[in-house]
Amino acid sequence: MQHTRRKHTTLAASAALAVAGVSVLGACSSDDGSGSSDGASGDAAGGTYTWWDPYPQHDGSSDWEARVQACGEDAGVTIERTAYDTTALTNQALLSAQEGTSPDVILIDNPAVSTLADTGMLTTVEEFGLDTSAIDQNLLDAGVVDGSAYGIPIGANTLSLYYNADVLSDAGVDPASITDWDSLTAALEQVTGAGHKGITFAGIGTEEGSFQFLPWFWGAGADLTDLSSPEAVEALELWTTWLDEGYAPNTVINNSQNTVWEEFLTGDFAFAENGTWQVNSAAEAEFETGIVQLPGKDGGVAPAPTGGEFIVAPVQEDTARYDVTNQIVECMTTPEGFVETANTFAYYIPPTSEGQEALLEENPDLEPWVEAVQNAKGRTSDGLGTDYPLISEALWTAVQNALSGAATPAEALETAQSEAESATS
Amino acid sequence: MTSIPADVGSRDGSRGAAGTTPAAPPARRRRRTLSSSQWAAVGFAAPLLVYLVLFYAYPLWRNIDLSVHDYTIRAFVQGDAEFVGLQNYVEVFGSSTFPTALWNTFVFTFGSIAFQFTIGLALAVFFRSSFRLSNTLRAMFLVPWLLPLIVSASTWAWMLNSENGIVNSVITAFGGEQINWLTSPDTALISVTIANIWLGIPFNLVILYSGLQNIPGEVYEAASLDGAGAWRQFWSITFPLLRPVSAITILLGLIYTLKVVDVIWVMTTGGPGDASTTLAIWSYREAFGTGQPDFSPAAAVGNLLIVIALVFGFLHLRLQNRQEATS
Numbered sequence: 001m002q003h004t005r006r007k008h009t010t011l012a013a014s015a016a017l018a019v020a021g022v023s024v025l026g027a028c029s030s031d032d033g034s035g036s037s038d039g040a041s042g043d044a045a046g047g048t049y050t051w052w053d054p055y056p057q058h059d060g061s062s063d064w065e066a067r068v069q070a071c072g073e074d075a076g077v078t079i080e081r082t083a084y085d086t087t088a089l090t091n092q093a094l095l096s097a098q099e100g101t102s103p104d105v106i107l108i109d110n111p112a113v114s115t116l117a118d119t120g121m122l123t124t125v126e127e128f129g130l131d132t133s134a135i136d137q138n139l140l141d142a143g144v145v146d147g148s149a150y151g152i153p154i155g156a157n158t159l160s161l162y163y164n165a166d167v168l169s170d171a172g173v174d175p176a177s178i179t180d181w182d183s184l185t186a187a188l189e190q191v192t193g194a195g196h197k198g199i200t201f202a203g204i205g206t207e208e209g210s211f212q213f214l215p216w217f218w219g220a221g222a223d224l225t226d227l228s229s230p231e232a233v234e235a236l237e238l239w240t241t242w243l244d245e246g247y248a249p250n251t252v253i254n255n256s257q258n259t260v261w262e263e264f265l266t267g268d269f270a271f272a273e274n275g276t277w278q279v280n281s282a283a284e285a286e287f288e289t290g291i292v293q294l295p296g297k298d299g300g301v302a303p304a305p306t307g308g309e310f311i312v313a314p315v316q317e318d319t320a321r322y323d324v325t326n327q328i329v330e331c332m333t334t335p336e337g338f339v340e341t342a343n344t345f346a347y348y349i350p351p352t353s354e355g356q357e358a359l360l361e362e363n364p365d366l367e368p369w370v371e372a373v374q375n376a377k378g379r380t381s382d383g384l385g386t387d388y389p390l391i392s393e394a395l396w397t398a399v400q401n402a403l404s405g406a407a408t409p410a411e412a413l414e415t416a417q418s419e420a421e422s423a424t425s
Numbered sequence: 426m427t428s429i430p431a432d433v434g435s436r437d438g439s440r441g442a443a444g445t446t447p448a449a450p451p452a453r454r455r456r457r458t459l460s461s462s463q464w465a466a467v468g469f470a471a472p473l474l475v476y477l478v479l480f481y482a483y484p485l486w487r488n489i490d491l492s493v494h495d496y497t498i499r500a501f502v503q504g505d506a507e508f509v510g511l512q513n514y515v516e517v518f519g520s521s522t523f524p525t526a527l528w529n530t531f532v533f534t535f536g537s538i539a540f541q542f543t544i545g546l547a548l549a550v551f552f553r554s555s556f557r558l559s560n561t562l563r564a565m566f567l568v569p570w571l572l573p574l575i576v577s578a579s580t581w582a583w584m585l586n587s588e589n590g591i592v593n594s595v596i597t598a599f600g601g602e603q604i605n606w607l608t609s610p611d612t613a614l615i616s617v618t619i620a621n622i623w624l625g626i627p628f629n630l631v632i633l634y635s636g637l638q639n640i641p642g643e644v645y646e647a648a649s650l651d652g653a654g655a656w657r658q659f660w661s662i663t664f665p666l667l668r669p670v671s672a673i674t675i676l677l678g679l680i681y682t683l684k685v686v687d688v689i690w691v692m693t694t695g696g697p698g699d700a701s702t703t704l705a706i707w708s709y710r711e712a713f714g715t716g717q718p719d720f721s722p723a724a725a726v727g728n729l730l731i732v733i734a735l736v737f738g739f740l741h742l743r744l745q746n747r748q749e750a751t752s
Contacts, residue, residue: 090716090718091713094502097502098504112716115716115717120502121502204694205693205695205696205697205698206714206715250603250605253605253697254608254693390717392715392716393715397698397699400696400698401610401697403608404609404610404613404697404698405609406697406698
């Protein structure tokens, strides 16, 4: 009897645990706020400011932690940093806003900015008196809702096409020849003909799947407001053809971006679609690597989606805290600050042209990445805002259905468009 | 389960006793004389009651509350969600995912249970006859239970990988064709079910094995004297005498399997498309799997699952009552 009871309510009980856990967290952060007035530590006049970011891989002894603390010291306060993984961070931010215990600063993945802004929990950059005129418009756009910017990108990353130089030279392919879809497909044919594997990418049924598909989608000239356009179908057909011809492995349907990279590092694959964050790993690979820009259908560089975090300041009850928060945000967003962040992470391109020039002076190898970021496009831009996550879910489902053969590309996208329409209406 | 109503009832009883109720039953009269210890009893039960309210009643109420409001993200933060009655349920039932998810839940649950139980029972009977290393072997069969789910699910995902998986390399080595276990809509559900069967066998093995210990050896001796072979012994002795334990094992397995999220999520995230999406996966995906949490439909699907589990729970209770009545 006890057993059954336990089974019934396990769902509910785990939900309760989650709620309890969150309220404990909330209590901590509010304690930090009130504790600061006691000035118990005595070393700083300003007290403790809370900071959340999605970098759990950088622990308390990391360069990143030191960088964050340095910004706190400059402002005369201690920063208490908590790291969550990306998805958990959005949920935590929403829950803390509900409890009225938001942290002072959050670094958050750019598509989530409009979601958080929509709840009214974020201050606008204008209210904060920060200048965003130097920030590249295509990067800033991801954080703009109804004409107001709700955050500043601290850096940007995007996707590009890594290649294995050994495989390409073995198959006699010149990477410079890859300028459009046809030349890429021809290169894949040549590579697989020489006994190697062609290309790997991530088609998993999560945001990563949409993220990886978008360069091809946009590169065909398609638009997120019309998923079933002929251009969109062409983009999806490109991917399904690669699978059908054996240029891409069937596993791409379940591949996350990490898995893609692991496959590429085996040395079998000629190409892998992946991001700026793998630059260091690529340099350490056992074979020579390089990148080419993701080609548009008829040539040129396809717009890849921008990745990277925005620094946002949630609304606080105690508005007196804003002054210090402002100093912390400014510390992260000066040109020197951008370059320092880029160097700390080794994979962030500064979002201002001044910052990009400074970075290239130190590290000329990143030139193609700077170009890619300049061509990149925010997923939530074009006024999509909070509609984007809904459209994206429909899109990745279509990609999955087409790649797995459950539907033709045209059928899959037709369904996706009607799903997206009913979800966003 | 019975302890809760009893506590509540006794509290009412003591209140009634304080009033002027003359026709109190004997039990109640005895309680009146013990009213201080009655309060002590309530005091001792209080932590349990608080625990039940906090961790059982409140989350359940909250889940229902979420499902009858339209909790957009904005409403979630500002706490002003519009009351929409059963609209979330209507949308869930009307969604194109619903029939797929319901069917997948059915196939996944019953497929898992059928094989887990059969294999578990076969192994339990096998290990009943002690032989050398039987204890060691039996302990090894518990490994799936001891491994963290993320480890076993990832391992299964690797083994079933289309290109580099060991399963496919065996199949192709024997001249078969590559099967896209996790990436084809025809086999994704089967693959996650196979992994789940493997995970559930130890549970069935342990419970059925302990059930077998309760069957007296003399029954088998008598049967073999009468000339019953192993097969006959199984169907005429083991199976009928094991029926009470079997019923409980299957019902617990059902309720447990209904709400499996982790194995499927790690192996296929419910894909490709909706091919391996069960109700539990659907609920999880709505709430946490996309960039925009949709708590209301997720809670509605979650409540559906609770109702289904409840139905089986009551079935379990009924069966148990009937067994107690007959024994």
